[in-house]
Amino acid sequence: MSSVRVRFAPSPTGPLHMGGVRTALYNYLFAKKHNGTFLIRIEDTDQTRFVPGAQEYIMDALAWCGIMPTEGPGLGGEFGPYVQSERKAMYKPYAEQLIAADKAYYAFDSAEELDRMRDQAKTMGMPNWQYNSVTRNSMRNSLTLPQSEVNELLASGAPYVIRMKMPRNQDVRFHDIIRGWVVVNTNNLDDKVLFKSDGMPTYHLANIVDDHTMQISHVIRGEEWLPSAPLHILLYEAFGWPCPEFAHLPLLLRPDGNGKLSKRDGDRLGFPVFPTNWTTSEGELYSGYRENGYLPGAFINMLAFLGWNPGTEQEIFSLDELVAAFSLDRVSKAGAKFDPNKTKWFQQTYLRAQDNRVIAAQLRELQELDLSDEALEKVCELMKERATFAQDILTEGAYLLGMPTSFDTETICKKWKPETSAYIHEWQKIIEALPDFSATSIEVAFKTFLTDKELGIGAVLLPYRLVLTGVGAGPGMFEISAFLGKEEVLRRITLGIEQIERILHEA
Numbered sequence: 086m087s088s089v090r091v092r093f094a095p096s097p098t099g100p101l102h103m104g105g106v107r108t109a110l111y112n113y114l115f116a117k118k119h120n121g122t123f124l125i126r127i128e129d130t131d132q133t134r135f136v137p138g139a140q141e142y143i144m145d146a147l148a149w150c151g152i153m154p155t156e157g158p159g160l161g162g163e164f165g166p167y168v169q170s171e172r173k174a175m176y177k178p179y180a181e182q183l184i185a186a187d188k189a190y191y192a193f194d195s196a197e198e199l200d201r202m203r204d205q206a207k208t209m210g211m212p213n214w215q216y217n218s219v220t221r222n223s224m225r226n227s228l229t230l231p232q233s234e235v236n237e238l239l240a241s242g243a244p245y246v247i248r249m250k251m252p253r254n255q256d257v258r259f260h261d262i263i264r265g266w267v268v269v270n271t272n273n274l275d276d277k278v279l280f281k282s283d284g285m286p287t288y289h290l291a292n293i294v295d296d297h298t299m300q301i302s303h304v305i306r307g308e309e310w311l312p313s314a315p316l317h318i319l320l321y322e323a324f325g326w327p328c329p330e331f332a333h334l335p336l337l338l339r340p341d342g343n344g345k346l347s348k349r350d351g352d353r354l355g356f357p358v359f360p361t362n363w364t365t366s367e368g369e370l371y372s373g374y375r376e377n378g379y380l381p382g383a384f385i386n387m388l389a390f391l392g393w394n395p396g397t398e399q400e401i402f403s404l405d406e407l408v409a410a411f412s413l414d415r416v417s418k419a420g421a422k423f424d425p426n427k428t429k430w431f432q433q434t435y436l437r438a439q440d441n442r443v444i445a446a447q448l449r450e451l452q453e454l455d456l457s458d459e460a461l462e463k464v465c466e467l468m469k470e471r472a473t474f475a476q477d478i479l480t481e482g483a484y485l486l487g488m489p490t491s492f493d494t495e496t497i498c499k500k501w502k503p504e505t506s507a508y509i510h511e512w513q514k515i516i517e518a519l520p521d522f523s524a525t526s527i528e529v530a531f532k533t534f535l536t537d538k539e540l541g542i543g544a545v546l547l548p549y550r551l552v553l554t555g556v557g558a559g560p561g562m563f564e565i566s567a568f569l570g571k572e573e574v575l576r577r578i579t580l581g582i583e584q585i586e587r588i589l590h591e592a
């Protein structure tokens with residue numbers, strides 16, 4: 086079998102939606118799995134929809150995800166250039182080749198003429214007029230005009246497009262790896278423009294010429310391109326080229342399963358739909374997974390499961406494990422519902438698995454922190470089980486970095502009994518006398534204290550937590566105590582009790 090070469094072919098019309106990242110990911114996984122090549126090609130033939138910065142955004146987002154292609158703009162490769170506008174000159178001869186083979190034709194109809202036809206059809210009860218194998222006969226093109234007139238028009242520089250001469254009543258059959266056999270009758274297809282009056286090919290022509298000349302073996306792309314596939318198959322046939330294999334990926338659906346996940350849904354429904362932040366030219370911000378604190382591994386792991394599953398219970402996969410497990414056979418046809426909670430779960434799981442040193446370094450980037458590396462790593466260790474994002478460690482664990490700034494009044498009112506302050510003061514005395522201030526020795530001392538006083542654990546442990554941290558839940562109290570150190574614990578007990586009594590007095 087010839088080698089696997091796949092491409093991700095985004096149009097630079099804006100930032101890359103996470104559905105686009107999933108397409109890139111599946112291409113990447115498929116290529117790596119088969120020791121093949123994953124390349125990126127920028128499809129910018131529609132100059133009217135070009136958005137400055139989009140190409141850079143796409144490259145940066147793929148780099149953040151860790152799924153960089155090996156050929157592409159700025160990356161090199163022997164099949165370049167990889168931006169279609171830079172390949173402009175090569176497409177026209179291919180369009181002319183199709184005309185010579187009677188598979189395409191010149192059409193000279195002006196925009197006004199086309200509008201007139203559409204309007205006429207509408208008044209006759211046909212709202213969806215198409216330029217096709219029937220209507221082309223009453224239009225101004227090289228099939229209806231005398232050859233001499235065609236030559237004159239071309240020589241005079243009259244504007245024209247080149248259209249596909251769609252065969253009449255022919256079944257186009259092709260095999261899709263995900264969908265099986267697909268059959269479409271050409272009577273349902275129009276004479277698509279292949280080459281535009283601005284001298285640029287359309288997406289369809291450029292896509293086929295490039296996939297052929299770049300030796301693409303498999304076309305893996307979104308379901309929205311399935312309707313274009315029959316035309317693409319006919320183009321391969323018209324050129325006499327072998328067809329690549331096709332795999333059309335399922336749509337990404339909104340969390341409620343109601344419709345396609347669109348770029349507007351994200352911030353509206355409270356989750357990002359873009360890999361990284363994007364600000365429009367009007368200054369509107371679409372938020373990204375990166376800036377929301379997601380780890381790229383978690384984002385990618387979540388995306389891999391939107392339309393694919395390994396057929397086992399395993400959910401956590403590194404990129405290398407995904408490569409090993411991935412196969413297009415296990416990609417489903419049905420739309421994949423995006424689940425924001427599951428996405429958070431992936432993030433949480435990845436954060437927990439991360440080395441404390443790595444998290445500590447991330448936190449220092451977020452905020453200037455006045456504590457040693459060792460102490461910060463301990464904070465990470467204590468807090469990461471309760472955090473979803475690295476930054477939660479700083480907010481949820483703020484009391485590990487300094488005195489608590491607020492106290493949970495509700496819990497205090499519920500749990501603080503008239504005798505509690507006295508117990509905590511007694512416990513403070515025991516702490517004062519403790520020679521060793523490790524978590525284990527604090528715990529032993531605490532248990533002895535409870536036994537001696539015949540107290541239940543709840544009577545003292547929660548109040549002790551409240552004086553030290555201000556809140557009713559968190560990591561183990563003996564661990565926290567050892568981390569804060571004896572002096573700080575003693576100080577906090579004194580100040581904490583004062584504060585709590587004030588709160589109770591005011592309540």
Ligand code: GLU
Binds near residue numbers: 307
């Ligand atoms: N340029 C198309 C897009 O923006 C690519 C479709 C394809 O992969 O053939 O998605």
